[in-house]
Amino acid sequence: MKRGRAGTMTHDYKRHGTTTLFAALNVLDGKVVGRCMQRHRHPEFIRFLNAVKKTVPATNAMHVILDNHAAHKHPKVIAWLARHPRITVHFTPTSASWLNAVEGFFAALTKRRLRRGAFPGVVDLQAAINRYRAEHNLEPRPFRWTADPDAIIAAAARGHQALDPIHQRGLMARPAALLDISKPCHFRDSGSAPSSASECSGWLRPGRSCRKSGRGNGRGIWRQLS
Numbered sequence: 001m002k003r004g005r006a007g008t009m010t011h012d013y014k015r016h017g018t019t020t021l022f023a024a025l026n027v028l029d030g031k032v033v034g035r036c037m038q039r040h041r042h043p044e045f046i047r048f049l050n051a052v053k054k055t056v057p058a059t060n061a062m063h064v065i066l067d068n069h070a071a072h073k074h075p076k077v078i079a080w081l082a083r084h085p086r087i088t089v090h091f092t093p094t095s096a097s098w099l100n101a102v103e104g105f106f107a108a109l110t111k112r113r114l115r116r117g118a119f120p121g122v123v124d125l126q127a128a129i130n131r132y133r134a135e136h137n138l139e140p141r142p143f144r145w146t147a148d149p150d151a152i153i154a155a156a157a158r159g160h161q162a163l164d165p166i167h168q169r170g171l172m173a174r175p176a177a178l179l180d181i182s183k184p185c186h187f188r189d190s191g192s193a194p195s196s197a198s199e200c201s202g203w204l205r206p207g208r209s210c211r212k213s214g215r216g217n218g219r220g221i222w223r224q225l226s
Contacts, residue, residue, distance in 0.1 A: 016120060016125075017122040017125075019036045019037070019129070020036065020037050020040045021035075021129055022035045022040075022048040023102055023105060023106070024064070026055075027143060028142060029142060030142040030143065032102070032105055032133055032136055032137060033052050033055055035047070035051055036126040040071055041071050042074035045072060045077060046076065046077060049064075052064075058086075060086075062087045062088070063088050063090060064087060064089045065090045066092070067092050068092070104143060109129065109133075113128055113131075114128065114129075
């Protein structure tokens, strides 16, 4: 590759399929339990929980940190957890799945084994993932936070202090006509469309469709876009 040029896909790139990797990182010893499955639904997630449960002694409590994926909150998953009271789940905040320590393993797997790799099929991809996980478990290293939490919180506070006034000035500088003007739209109920843009503030152009936000019994909120 030429120096200074960003990596790109070749013209003959082909995608031969995908796989879903379920992985759990033991924060005490750094070992990873993983399973490759075809889909990411609640049945696959329950099967993975059963596999992880077998690796932990029955006398020990389990605390599982998860992101807010819908499959993790399915009623059947909740029922499964009720039958296994020694397992407690904790969900990371929305858009903050990076707080989960296993994300570091995913990043290393992508960087060291999968990126720029060539896999003729899904079976080869899964074999590469399983080999990397097995090699990782030969010399596992527990994850340790090195940053000071107080320093992180202070940095976030400084960011809000610097950015909030900028956002406020930006909102005040926008013309009134381009602000988020919205009103209930009843045209969907009647089956007719507004004849002009003045009848519905959300229409981008007269006679053309605009975006709808909100859900209800046939009614929507039509918003004017800036």
